[in-house]
Amino acid sequence: MSYVPTVAPGTGSRAPHRILARESKAAMAFVERNFYLTKRYWGWEVAFLVYTAASSLSIMFIGASQDGDTNRLILFLAIGTLVWGYLNSVFMNVAETVAWERWEGTIEYTMMAPVSRVTHMFGMSLFAIIYGLIRSTVLFLVLAAFFPEISLSEANLTGAALVIAAGSFSFIGFGIVGAVLPLLFPEKGEQMTLMM
Amino acid sequence: MTYTGQHNDVAVRFDGVSKSFGGKRGRDRWFRRTNEQSAKLVRALNDVSFEVRKNEIFGILGANGSGKSTLVRLISTLLITDEGTITVFGNDVRDDEAEVKRLINRVSVEASFFKKLSPMENLLYSSRLYGRTGSELRRDIKQILVDLGIPEERIGVPLETMSRGMQQKVAIARAFLTSPVLLLLDEPTTGLDPRSKKDVQRFVLDLREKHDATVLICSHDMDEAERLCDRIAIMDNGRIVATGTVDELKDQVRGTQGLLDPTLEDVYMALTGHGLVEEKLMAGVA
Numbered sequence: 001m002s003y004v005p006t007v008a009p010g011t012g013s014r015a016p017h018r019i020l021a022r023e024s025k026a027a028m029a030f031v032e033r034n035f036y037l038t039k040r041y042w043g044w045e046v047a048f049l050v051y052t053a054a055s056s057l058s059i060m061f062i063g064a065s066q067d068g069d070t071n072r073l074i075l076f077l078a079i080g081t082l083v084w085g086y087l088n089s090v091f092m093n094v095a096e097t098v099a100w101e102r103w104e105g106t107i108e109y110t111m112m113a114p115v116s117r118v119t120h121m122f123g124m125s126l127f128a129i130i131y132g133l134i135r136s137t138v139l140f141l142v143l144a145a146f147f148p149e150i151s152l153s154e155a156n157l158t159g160a161a162l163v164i165a166a167g168s169f170s171f172i173g174f175g176i177v178g179a180v181l182p183l184l185f186p187e188k189g190e191q192m193t194l195m196m
Numbered sequence: 197m198t199y200t201g202q203h204n205d206v207a208v209r210f211d212g213v214s215k216s217f218g219g220k221r222g223r224d225r226w227f228r229r230t231n232e233q234s235a236k237l238v239r240a241l242n243d244v245s246f247e248v249r250k251n252e253i254f255g256i257l258g259a260n261g262s263g264k265s266t267l268v269r270l271i272s273t274l275l276i277t278d279e280g281t282i283t284v285f286g287n288d289v290r291d292d293e294a295e296v297k298r299l300i301n302r303v304s305v306e307a308s309f310f311k312k313l314s315p316m317e318n319l320l321y322s323s324r325l326y327g328r329t330g331s332e333l334r335r336d337i338k339q340i341l342v343d344l345g346i347p348e349e350r351i352g353v354p355l356e357t358m359s360r361g362m363q364q365k366v367a368i369a370r371a372f373l374t375s376p377v378l379l380l381l382d383e384p385t386t387g388l389d390p391r392s393k394k395d396v397q398r399f400v401l402d403l404r405e406k407h408d409a410t411v412l413i414c415s416h417d418m419d420e421a422e423r424l425c426d427r428i429a430i431m432d433n434g435r436i437v438a439t440g441t442v443d444e445l446k447d448q449v450r451g452t453q454g455l456l457d458p459t460l461e462d463v464y465m466a467l468t469g470h471g472l473v474e475e476k477l478m479a480g481v482a
């Protein structure tokens with residue numbers, strides 16, 4: 001028997017900077033785990049991305065079929081679908097926090113870990129934002145391949161960042177409400193998970 | 197020497213703990229269900245009191261539905277008591293929830309993992325929740341899995357491709373990696389082959405020896421209980437009907453019902469009035 005655990009958990013320090021360090025490590029645990037999951041479910045990711053790209057493109061082709069100078073309209077639609085796609089994915093990721101873990105059966109282990117619920121939600125939101133941004137970038141590149149005329153050279157990047165940040169906050173808020181709803185019925189959740 | 201009533205060698209203390217499910221409480225009251233609609237009240241734990249001493253391996257033996265898992269979930273802060281108090285090393289599970297969580301970990305019958313993730317990925321996640329980081333974490337995960345008999349090439353492939361017994365070993369690794377001061381084992385070896393059972397039992401003994409851990413283990417398995425446990429509580433229908441070392445329990449029934457040299461099985465039968473194994477068969481795969 002050669003394995004000897006190296007870290008004894010002992011009593012956790014209550015000094016604020018220690019708590020912060022501990023909780024941010026835990027928040028990163030959620031981010032890392034979700035990236036692993038995304039990697040393992042890459043088939044679904046691709047399918048979902050193709051679907052979103054197709055619907056975005058169809059909206060833009062409708063725009064392109066209009067009379068007159070359509071460039072502005074197409075750009076407008078592209079940004080609209082991108083922002084919507086981004087916010088939608090942020091919302092879904094956060095809202096599924098609890099439902100997903102319940103489905104996997106890991107929820108009890110996450111809940112009994114020494115991690116505050118705030119940290120849990122923070123970690124999930126952080127992942128949702130990073131994931132959403134990556135996904136939107138890929139989507140933008142796909143759209144740009146079909147419509148070379150859309151260009152970000154004149155874009156108001158600060159304005160865009162502000163819109164995205166404000167949107168992220170409110171959608172994360174909705175997401176958390178969605179995620180917490182099943183928790184209002186904890187004992188029912190118990191029934192669903194482990195009736196042994 | 198002053199006696200405060202709180203031994204500092206007590207790891208877990210249950211004091212008059214009751215827990216019911218269903219019935220006209222909580223949610224049912226909100227929705228104003230009538231009597232017929234509300235679920236029947238199940239008293240999973242009924243005025244349970246006992247103490248587990250520090251560094252002890254304490255067994256809980258009971259049939260299906262006797263309340264063992266409920267007891268473990270109450271200690272794990274996953275459920276809240278209706279009545280009574282539970283302390284873990286002097287910390288109340290309700291008032292000092294965060295502290296208690298840092299001290300414990302648990303292995304239950306169902307492995308409960310992200311099935312598409314590999315053992316390595318699952319264990320990285322669960323260990324990080326307990327504040328473990330760094331390169332030695334990966335090394336430790338590999339080491340413990342190999343020690344438990346998981347082939348090295350399986351450590352990186354999705355867990356869903358593994359047998360139940362192997363998944364159970366990963367679950368055991370998950371708990372051990374956080375070096376819990378109190379380890380809660382809810383039927384940890386159910387479904388393991390005899391060799392794996394032995395491996396796990398050896399690990400449990402090791403954890404106690406080398407890390408001063410306290411272990412609470414729920415089981416149906418009389419041999420396992422007898423081999424591992426310093427003391428055993430016998431549970432029936434939400435109540436603890438007897439507590440003691442194996443010998444004490446045997447003494448308690450010796451001579452009754454013509455039992456001269458009672459086995460643990462006999463003790464169980466005599467104290468609860470029914471068998472453990474037969475009932476398990478009748479209840480089917482729970």
Ligand SMILES: Nc1ncnc2c1ncn2[C@@H]1O[C@H](COP(=O)(O)OP(=O)(O)OP(=O)(O)O)[C@@H](O)[C@H]1O
Nearest residue numbers: 190191196217240259260261262263264265266482
């Ligand atoms: N979440 C729940 N909701 C309703 N009833 C529950 C819940 N959890 C447990 N029970 C009931 O409480 C009683 C005790 O269940 P528990 O799971 O603690 O038994 P157990 O001793 O672990 O059984 P087993 O040996 O089958 O694992 C049972 O009657 C069970 O139906």
Ligand SMILES: [Mg+2]
Nearest residue numbers: 196264265382
């Ligand atoms: Mg159980």
